[in-house]
Amino acid sequence: MIKLKKLTSALVVCVALSVTATSVMAAVQPNMAKVEERKARKTQIVGERVGKTLVKAFDLYNEEKLDEALAVLLDAKSSNEFDTATLNRFLGNLYATKDEKQAIKYLTMAVKPDLLTFADQAASMKLLADMLLQDKQYQKAVKAYEDWIMFTGEQNSEVYMRIANAYYLMNQHDKVLAPADDAIRFATKQIEGPYQLKMAALYELKRYKDLIAVVETMVQLFPENKQFWVYLGNFYTLTEEYGKSLSTLQLAYSQGYLEKDSEVRMLAQMYANNSIPYKAATVMEKHMKSGLVKKDKNNLTFIASNYLAAREFLKAAEYYGEVAKMTNEADAYRRQGSAYLSIQRYNDAIVAFDKALSMNVDKQSGVYMNLVDAYFYQKKYKEAYAALMNAKKDPAMARQVRSWESYIKDKAKQKGVSL
Template sequence: MKKLSLISSALLVAASVSFSVPSFAQVTLTDADRARIEERKNRRTTLPGERVGRGVTRAFELYNEEKVDEALKVLLEIRGGNDFDNAFLARFIGNLYAQKDAKQAIRYLEQATKPDVLSFTDQASSLKLVADLQQMEGMHKDAIRNYEAWIRFTGENDPDVYLRIANSYYQLQDYKNVLVPIDNAIRYSKTPNKNHYMLKMGALYESRNYPKTVEVVETMVQLFPEERQFWVYLGNFYTLVEDYQKSLSAFQIAYNNGYLESEAELKMLGQMYANNNIPYKAAAIYEKYLKSGKIKKDRTMLTAIASNFQAAREFAKAAQYYGELAALTNDADAYRRQAMAFMAIQRYNDALKAFEATLARDSSNAGRVHMSMVEAYLNQGKLREAYASLQQAKRDSATARQANSYENYIREKARVKGINL
């Protein structure tokens, strides 16, 4: 879960934007700035010179006939007579190039906006367009510069622009600086936008600020309770702060609402039951979805089911799944664990078969296995068999002392019962 590759890729597709902030702590406008903005809005409209006007008109005619290349050719051959003409012309050229060549469009739009002589509306739209194109081209620092210039120029608090600034910072992996613009996007949105919260969540996660990540996702599930993935995020993020009880609660809500779909999600629910010392529910969830095919049957899952049933003292179930694990892996320890589960429910013949299967596959712990077999035989009253297993246990230095302590006991029991060992 520490990787978050799934979350990072999902939010980038969903948001189509990104973050960082050395220059962008906050675009603060003074009274003088606002006065300048109003003055720009009210400035008398400037018209291009006759030659530029005719050229632009002709280019528009060609553009309307879907002859973009021909329209560009007309515009590129025109020379303006002053700064406004040149900016006016560059803006139209940039707008046409935006449909076919982003880098050229950026070049001309930067030329158009640099002298700040266009009309208020044209200057504003050109600043935003060049920023959008720069973001598309991966020029995130330049995009941030022009988005900020747009905010200063217009004085507007557009949540989409803040989101785009945030997205560019995110792409620059300047995660800690994502927070100011994304908080502005949240603040100025008329209605909650899940993409804003997704991006904030991702930035906090990548900054390893897990407590704040949890706080954001807690807000997300309150605002967007129908978003199943947010409940999964919440359950997973609670584990990062080791709050397993809340993690289980989040996963239970998600499960009860049918939000858990993938194998990983269902496994996580089971894991949270286990982490909260509810092993029976852990095993039952694993078993249910193993049988349905949603969870793959493999060594790890069979071990989890068996061990959780054993922890829940459901020894017959534990023996069943240790048996399946043994059949799948041919592992000696799986047979030994199955045998111990059978011992717990006094199914001694089944336990002895499993112990024999253990010895057939691994003799490294033979002494301990033989001592367990001694116990199984004694519980059945089979003193000869118990004594034979005891002699095998005496050969193992790890269990020789324990076996010797049992020997007199078995001899005496046999004598009393008149059994010849």
């Protein structure tokens, strides 16, 4: 991890400076004078009868007799507004453990008159917001969390995080960003959650440049989170920045962060996209042999085609042969034959081409022309001429056939070979 930390440490400093250099207003601006007034107001206490009821209910709750505790509270009545609000608060707290909708009902009644002590009112408002979020009443939850901020004056990272999450769950992705930024701003330490929400929202909004900027920050702040490196490498492809994608994935790979089949295949594809076919093939080959990458037609063909592009013809022939054995497809034999032909392995090429022809490969005339090459350069003029006559059956090959026909006849005559 030393190399990775050195690489990102300077960037982290830059990010920290950029965050503190500008002063941005929070999404919710409480009136702090009113907050102080609320904190200073006279504390009320419940009446004796209600107090005894609360003690009894609390004792039952501690004995894990929740239903009995609720029954005691539901049976209690008071004409005093503060007492009633307090009873409703206790009912809301207890229902929160078993029935969200009932909890919402009683907590709403508890906070509405704004008569509870500052601490109790704040706690009840927060719990109400949590219950609304849990009950998937997302818009109401947002309002409840904002009311809590206005009431307490507290700029709380976790609350902004929940507001951002509620907007995301409502698919209001454009509204996720401001509270997510506030969650980052007011956090006591750097946390991943708000950045992940911003990432998800920007992806849905197709704001790919902004998305990449956020994920670049994420890998700088949380370099040991393996998944963030994979995300960044993948997201660079959305803006066709394949060089950056490859660099990012290479760094992740060097740190041992690419642990899944899909991640290794992504790296290999980036090598291919950046015209580094040899690395594309060898990375896939290595992890196929280890068992991480599945040995299937697509992956074998990928290795073969990239070895071919890297002019590693023998390796390409080997892997096209693997594809052929697995799939019994004529085209795989044709490709294997072409690879052998490129390195003058003529007999191996002939075997592969003959196999392709026996399976009715597409564009047979082209395969016959390849056989012409393979036989001719072994001075097998009779076989080369026979292959040429088969190619001649395709009118599209007329020009090539004419140029070869006289040449083969001349060579055969010189060598005394009867065609």
